[in-house]
Amino acid sequence: MPEPREATFTLDAVGKSYPGVVAVSDVTLSGYAGEVLAICGANGAGKSTLTKLLAGQERPTTGRVIIHGHDGEITTPSAALDAGVLLMHQEPVIIESFSVQENVWLNSISCAGRRKPWHIVRDRDRTDRARAALDTVGMRDVDLDSPAEGLAPGPRQMVALSRSQLLDHRILLLDETTASTTEEHFKDVEELVRKERDAGVTIVFVSHRMHEVFALADRIAVMRNGTLVDIVDKDATTPDEIMTLMIGEAVMALEPPQPVAADATALLEVRGVSSGSATDVSFSVHEGEIVGIYGLVGSGRSSLARSLSGHQRRHTGTVLVRGRRIHPRSPQAALREGIVYLSEDRSREGFVRDFDNAGNLTLGTLGKFSVGGVMNLRAERHRVTQLISEYGIKGGSESLTGSLSGGNQQKVCIAKALESDPDVVVLDEPTKGIDVGARLNIYQIVRRLAAQGKAIVVVTSEAEEALSLCSRVIVLRDGVIAGEFTSQTSSTDDLTRTALGGEVQ
Numbered sequence: 001m002p003e004p005r006e007a008t009f010t011l012d013a014v015g016k017s018y019p020g021v022v023a024v025s026d027v028t029l030s031g032y033a034g035e036v037l038a039i040c041g042a043n044g045a046g047k048s049t050l051t052k053l054l055a056g057q058e059r060p061t062t063g064r065v066i067i068h069g070h071d072g073e074i075t076t077p078s079a080a081l082d083a084g085v086l087l088m089h090q091e092p093v094i095i096e097s098f099s100v101q102e103n104v105w106l107n108s109i110s111c112a113g114r115r116k117p118w119h120i121v122r123d124r125d126r127t128d129r130a131r132a133a134l135d136t137v138g139m140r141d142v143d144l145d146s147p148a149e150g151l152a153p154g155p156r157q158m159v160a161l162s163r164s165q166l167l168d169h170r171i172l173l174l175d176e177t178t179a180s181t182t183e184e185h186f187k188d189v190e191e192l193v194r195k196e197r198d199a200g201v202t203i204v205f206v207s208h209r210m211h212e213v214f215a216l217a218d219r220i221a222v223m224r225n226g227t228l229v230d231i232v233d234k235d236a237t238t239p240d241e242i243m244t245l246m247i248g249e250a251v252m253a254l255e256p257p258q259p260v261a262a263d264a265t266a267l268l269e270v271r272g273v274s275s276g277s278a279t280d281v282s283f284s285v286h287e288g289e290i291v292g293i294y295g296l297v298g299s300g301r302s303s304l305a306r307s308l309s310g311h312q313r314r315h316t317g318t319v320l321v322r323g324r325r326i327h328p329r330s331p332q333a334a335l336r337e338g339i340v341y342l343s344e345d346r347s348r349e350g351f352v353r354d355f356d357n358a359g360n361l362t363l364g365t366l367g368k369f370s371v372g373g374v375m376n377l378r379a380e381r382h383r384v385t386q387l388i389s390e391y392g393i394k395g396g397s398e399s400l401t402g403s404l405s406g407g408n409q410q411k412v413c414i415a416k417a418l419e420s421d422p423d424v425v426v427l428d429e430p431t432k433g434i435d436v437g438a439r440l441n442i443y444q445i446v447r448r449l450a451a452q453g454k455a456i457v458v459v460t461s462e463a464e465e466a467l468s469l470c471s472r473v474i475v476l477r478d479g480v481i482a483g484e485f486t487s488q489t490s491s492t493d494d495l496t497r498t499a500l501g502g503e504v505q
Contacts, residue, residue, distance in 0.1 A: 005032040007068050008171050008202040009054060009085075014063035016049050023049040025226045026063070031171065031202040036193060038205045038213045038234075041223030042246050042435045044405060047206045048090075050223070051175045054204070055087035056080035067171070086169035090176035090433065091347065092160035096149035100159060103148045104130040107163045133165035134158075136195075138188030153345050153432075154185050154297065161189070164196075171202045176433060178212055185297070190215060208435040210239035211464070222246055247437045256487035257450065257471045260289040265322075267455035268308075268339075268424045273317030276303025279479040280317070285424070285455040290446060292470035292487075293459045296499050300479040302344065305428050305459045309341030310334035321423055335364070340422040342413055344429035344459070346406075350413040353402035357393065358384040360401045360412050365419045391415045392441055407438025414445060425449060428459040443469055463492035463499075475499050 007030045016024040024046040031037050041047045052058040053065050056074045065074050070083035080087070094103055105126065130144060137158040151159065161177055178189055193203055193216050207213050213220060214234060222229045222245040229245050264286035273281050278300030285291045295301040306312035308319060310328035319326055321338045328334035331341065343349035351360040361384050362369060369380040384397045391411045395404050401412050410430065417425070427446065431439045446469060450456055460466050466473045467487045475483045475498045483498040 005035075007031065008033050009068065010064075010066040011050065011053070012064045012066060014050075014053060014060045014065060016046075016053060016058060017061045022226050024053070024060075027223075027228045028063075029221055029228060029231070031204060033170070033200045033202055034197055035218045036197055036203045036205055036216050038207065038217035038220045039223060040207070040213060040220055040242055040246055042437045044225075045223035045246070046226040047223050048175055049226075051087060051173045051204060051206060054080070054171070055085055055173055057087070069170075081167070081169075084168065084170035085173065086164055086167055086171065087173040087175065088161055088164060088177045092157045092177075094148050094151070094156050094160065096147065098148055099145050100134075100142055100148055100151070101127065101130045101144040103159050104133055104162050105166065108166050129166060130162075133162040136165050136188075136192055137162045138185060152297075152302075158185055158188065161192070164192075169201065171204070172196055173204045173206075175206045176208070178207060178209065186212060208433070208439070210242065210436070213242070214239060224248060243436050246435070256467060257290060257447065257469075259471050259486065259488075260286045264288065267322060268457070269318075269320040269323075270304075270308070271318040271320075273304065273307060273319065274315045275307030275312055275317075276300060277479045278304040278307070278476070281476070281479075281481060282317075283474055283481070283484075285457060287453045287455060288450050289472070290450050290456040290458060290470045292466035292473040293457060293476060294461070294463060294466045294473050294495050294499065295476035296461070298478075299476040299499065301459050301461075301476050302428055303479075304476070305341060305426050305457065308334070308424075308426055308457070309339050311341060311343075335420050335422065338423035339426065340417045340420060340424070341426045342417055342428060342430060344432055346409055346413050347402075351401045351409065351416070354400070356398045356400055357388065357395055357404075357412060358397040361387050361397075361416050362419070364416055387415045387419070391445065405435075405438070406433040407435060407441065410434060410438070410442060411445070414442070418449070422454070424455045424457070426457045426459070429461065430458060431460075431462075431465065463495040466495060467492060477501060 010030045011027050014024060014027045027050065039047045039050060049058065053060055056077045056079050059075055067074055067083040067085060074080045074083060095106065127144060134142060139155065139158050139162065157177060164172060178186055196203055205216055217234045219231060219233055220242060221231045222242060224246060266284045266286050268285040271282050277298060281304055293301045293304065303312060307314040310330045310333050326337040328337055358381060362380050369376045381397055388397065393411045394408050401409055431442050434442065446456060458470055467490060471487055473485045473487060473495060474481055475495055477499055485494055
C-alpha cells in the first residue's frame with residue numbers, strides 16, 4: 001500500500017459570499033506536502049477567492065480553513081504567514097521609488113513575528129541574500145540599486161516572486177504569478193517550483209495556461225461558477241479535457257488563417273526601423289492580414305511595436321500607412337495617422353482604473369459626443385451600451401473597469417482603441433493573464449478585425465498563440481529579424497529554435 005500523504009491544509013466545506021454574489025460554494029479540498037496542486041477555472045470561477053481564504057485575506061462565510069500543525073483560525077494575512085502560508089499575487093506589489101533590492105526585502109521589513117526589521121539586517125548580508133533570491137528566479141543581471149520603476153511587467157513579477165526565498169513557508173500560493181511573464185521566465189518559475197516541491201512545500205498553482213499547468217502540476221482541481229467540479233491527476237487527463245471542465249463545453253481549436261491574396265494592398269510598410277533594442281527591421285502587413293512578431297525577452301519585439309505607434313522614439317527607418325510616410329511623435333499623432341497600439345501592461349497603460357466602463361470606452365473619442373464643449377451623455381451611453389454588447393463585456397456602463405476580470409478589461413481596451421477606426425492595429429501580448437474562454441473571445445475579435453480589412457500586428461511571447469492566430473510570424477532575435485514563417489506550414493519548435501539561435505529541423 002502507498003504511504004499516506006501528509007496534508008498541509010484542508011478547505012472543509014468552505015463557502016464565501018459577498019452581497020448578491022456567491023464567489024465560492026461548499027468546496028472541500030486538501031493540499032499535501034511535496035506536491036503541486038493546480039487550480040484551474042475561467043475568470044470568476046472562484047480560484048483567487050480560494051487562495052485569499054488560505055492566505056487569510058478573506059474569511060469564509062461557511063466552513064473552515066484548516067492549516068495542519070497550526071493552532072487557531074487563519075483570519076489575517078499575518079496569521080497565515082505565521083502558519084507558513086505565503087501568497088504571491090498576480091499583480092506584483094512593487095514600490096517604484098524603491099530600489100530593486102528594497103523591493104525584494106519588502107515583505108521582510110517588519111518587526112512582527114520572526115521577520116527582521118530592515119535596519120538590523122547587515123548591509124552585506126542584505127545584499128548577498130537579495131542577490132541569491134533574485135538568482136533563484138533568473139534575475140542574475142539586474143542592478144540591485146536601480147529603481148524598480150524601470151522594470152518591465154515580467155521582471156517586476158519575478159522580483160516579487162523572489163521574496164518567497166526570504167520568508168519561511170510550508171505552503172506557497174502562486175495566484176496567476178506567471179500571467180505577466182514570458183516563456184523564458186517560466187523556466188525560472190518551473191525551477192523554483194520544483195525546488196520548493198522537493199523541499200516538501202505544498203505549492204498551489206493558479207494559472208490559465210494549460211502548458212504551464214501540465215508542466216508543473218501533480219493534481220488539478222477545476223473550478224466553475226464557484227464550485228469544485230473535479231480533482232484529477234495530471235497524468236490521467238489532457239488539456240482539452242481540463243478546458244472543457246472549466247467552461248462547460250468543448251473548446252474548438254482555431255485553424256491558422258489562410259495567407260492573404262498576392263495582390264492585397266499593403267496597409268503598413270516598415271522599412272529599416274531601429275528603436276530601442278530593435279535594429280533595421282523591415283516587413284509589411286496587408287489588408288486583412290494578421291502578422292505575428294515573436295521573440296524572447298530583449299529581442300526588440302515591444303520596442304518595435306511601441307515605435308510604430310509613437311509610444312517610443314524611432315531612431316532610423318521609415319513607416320508608411322497606405323503608402324503615406326508617417327513619423328508620429330505621440331500616440332495621439334499615431335492615431336490620427338491610422339495606427340492604434342494596445343499595451344501589454346493594460347492595468348497601467350490600457351485604461352483609467354478610477355473610470356467606469358463608459359468613461360474608458362469613449363475616452364479616445366469624446367469629440368463624437370460633444371457639441372460646443374457640451375457632452376451629449378445620452379448619445380455616449382447609447383454607444384457604450386452598443387460596445388458592451390458587441391464585444392461581450394461583462395458589466396454595465398457604470399461598472400468600474402478596474403473591478404472587471406482580466407479578459408473583460410482587455411475587451412474594454414480593444415473596444416476603446418477601435419472606436420477611432422484605425423487602419424493598423426498593433427496588439428502587444430493581447431491575451432496576457434486571460435483565461436481560455438476570454439482568450440478565444442479575443443482571438444475571434446482579432447479575426448473579425450482582419451475580415452474588415454484591418455492590418456493587424458500581434459506581438460507575443462507565446463509561439464503557440466503566434467501560429468494559431470497569425471498567418472505569418474516574424475521572429476526577432478537580438479533586435480533583428482532571425483526568420484519568417486507561414487503558420488500553416490510551421491511548428492512551435494521552428495519558432496522557438498529560431499528565437500534561441502538554433503537550427504530549424
